[in-house]
Amino acid sequence: MSCILKLNQVYKNLTEVDKKIADYVLDNKEEVCKMTVSGLANNCGGSTASIVRFCRKLGYDGFSDFKIELAKEKDNNESKSEYAYIDEKSSLDSIIESISNKNANTIYKSVSLNNNKDIKDAVDYIQKAKKVYIYGIGGSSLVSQDLQMKLVRINKNTITFTDSHMQLMSSNNVTEGDVAIGISYSGESKEVVESMKKSKCNKATCIGITKFGESSLSSLCDINLYVSNVENSLREGAISSRIAMLTLVDIIYIALIQNDIKENEAKLMATRELVKVLK
Numbered sequence: 001m002s003c004i005l006k007l008n009q010v011y012k013n014l015t016e017v018d019k020k021i022a023d024y025v026l027d028n029k030e031e032v033c034k035m036t037v038s039g040l041a042n043n044c045g046g047s048t049a050s051i052v053r054f055c056r057k058l059g060y061d062g063f064s065d066f067k068i069e070l071a072k073e074k075d076n077n078e079s080k081s082e083y084a085y086i087d088e089k090s091s092l093d094s095i096i097e098s099i100s101n102k103n104a105n106t107i108y109k110s111v112s113l114n115n116n117k118d119i120k121d122a123v124d125y126i127q128k129a130k131k132v133y134i135y136g137i138g139g140s141s142l143v144s145q146d147l148q149m150k151l152v153r154i155n156k157n158t159i160t161f162t163d164s165h166m167q168l169m170s171s172n173n174v175t176e177g178d179v180a181i182g183i184s185y186s187g188e189s190k191e192v193v194e195s196m197k198k199s200k201c202n203k204a205t206c207i208g209i210t211k212f213g214e215s216s217l218s219s220l221c222d223i224n225l226y227v228s229n230v231e232n233s234l235r236e237g238a239i240s241s242r243i244a245m246l247t248l249v250d251i252i253y254i255a256l257i258q259n260d261i262k263e264n265e266a267k268l269m270a271t272r273e274l275v276k277v278l279k
Contacts, residue, residue, distance in 0.1 A: 002073065002112045002113070003058060003060075003066060003069040003070050003073065004026070004029070004070075004073050005109060005112055005113060005228075006058050006059065006113060006212060007022055007025065007026065007058060009113070009211075009212040009213060009228065009229045010057070010058070010212065010213040010214075010229075013213060013214075014057075017046055017050050018050070018053075018054050018057065020044050020045060020046060021040070021044050021046055021050065021051060021054045022054075023044075024040070024043060024044035025040075025070070028043075029070060029073065032067070032070060033067050033070055033071045035067075037051050037052065037062075037063040040063070051063055057214070099239065102239075102240050103239070103240050103243045106227070106228050106240035106241070106243060106244050107243065107244055107247050109228035109244075110226065110227040110228045110244040110247065110248070111247070113212050113226040113227070113228060114225055114226055114248075118223050118224070118225060119225065119251060119252070119255065120255070121223050122207050122223050122225060122252060123252055123255040123256055123259070125179050125205045125207065125222075125223070126151075126156070126179055126181075126207075126252065126256060127256060127259055129156070129157075129177065129178055129179040129205070130157065130175070130177045130178050131157045131158070131159060131174075131178045131179075132151060132156055132157065132158045132159070132178070132179045132180075132181065133158075133159050133160070133170060133171065133174055133178060133179070133180045133181070133195075133199060133204070134147055134148055134158065134159070134160040134180075134181045134183065135160070135167050135171070135180065135181070135182045135183065135191070135192045135195040135196060136160070136182070136183035136184065136189075136192060137164055137167075137184075137189055137191050137192060138189075139185070139241075139242050140183040140184055140185065140189070140192070140242075140245070141160075141162050142242065143183050143209070143242060143245045143246055143249060144160045144181075144183055145160060145162070146246060146249055147160075147181070147183075147249045147252070147253075148160045150249065150253040151253070151256075153267065153268055153271045154253075154256060154257060154264045154267050154268065155267055156256075164191035167191060167192075167195050168191060168194055168195050168198070170195075171194075171195040171196075171198035171199050171202075172198060172202075174198065174199040174202040174204045175202055175203070175204070176202070176203035176204065177204075178199075178202075178204045178205075179204060179205045179206075179207060180195070180196055180199030180200070180204040180205070180206050180207070181206075181207045181208075181209065182195065182196040182206065182207070182208050182209070182210075182217050182220070182221065183208075183209045183210075183245060184208075184209075184210050184215075184217050185210060185211050185227065185241040185242075185245070186210070186211065186215065187208070187210040187211060187213075187215025187216060187217035187218055188215055188216050188217070189217075192217060193216045193217055193220070196208070196217060196220045196221070197220060200220050205222050205223075206220055206221040206222050206223075207221055207222065207223045207224075207225065208220070208221035208223070208224045208225065209224075209225050209226075209227070209245055209248055209249075210224065210225075210226065210227070211226065211227055211228070211229045211241065212226040212227070212228065212229055213229065225248050227241050227244035227245055227248065228240075228241075228244060
């Protein structure tokens with residue numbers, strides 16, 4: 001995973017001490033790779049303990065682990081293809097270019113924020129689960145429904161509800177051996193968080209799909225899959241984050257199919273034949 005991308009994702013939520021460390025790292029990437037932890041502390045006005053905490057907030061075991069990843073970085077500038085401000089004077093051409101470029105950029109960043117082991121672990125737990133419970137509201141509910149449809153097609157016992165009360169009530173039925181998947185861009189959707197709390201209490205394996213960084217949802221989960229922190233405007237809504245979440249869902253789905261491709265292809269063909277009668 002790109003440590004510079006991770007750093008940019010969480011920057012605005014860092015403490016003032018952490019921002020000083022982050023600023024120094026961003027301005028002196030090559031030099032930091034050669035420093036000791038005490039050397040970095042002296043240069044950015046922090047302490048060795050604050051440096052270690054800073055590294056752990058980004059998901060690294062310590063400063064040495066952080067330096068290894070930093071040394072792998074190429075210059076990771078933010079893409080210029082961000083949303084332009086869209087108003088009543090915006091042309092259709094500018095809207096098309098802005099939205100398509102932003103979505104592509106968000107998918108790239110989101111994939112960069114995840115490591116293959118976490119994705120593989122999530123797939124393995126879903127594969128072995130007795131039941132899969134999926135929680136999401138609003139735009140995330142659309143992602144929940146998409147994941148449920150895909151899992152049902154390969155005969156996974158999957159439960160999700162659009163009604164938040166039903167979601168919460170269903171979490172009471174979760175048992176050990178089940179998987180609970182919480183989908184929330186902010187990681188703070190109360191209905192999702194409470195459903196995941198109950199699922200965790202009932203000893204389910206908990207998987208989160210949320211934006212990168214610390215949140216109530218991520219703190220509950222055994223595995224977190226991340227999307228890029230992209231929603232900066234009310235006008236943009238959940239456009240790019242939803243696309244990134246759907247991309248993660250597609251990755252999980254195809255990986256599950258590949259685990260037993262012959263059997264799953266037969267199931268997919270059977271469901272395709274069934275829905276043909278409706279056309």
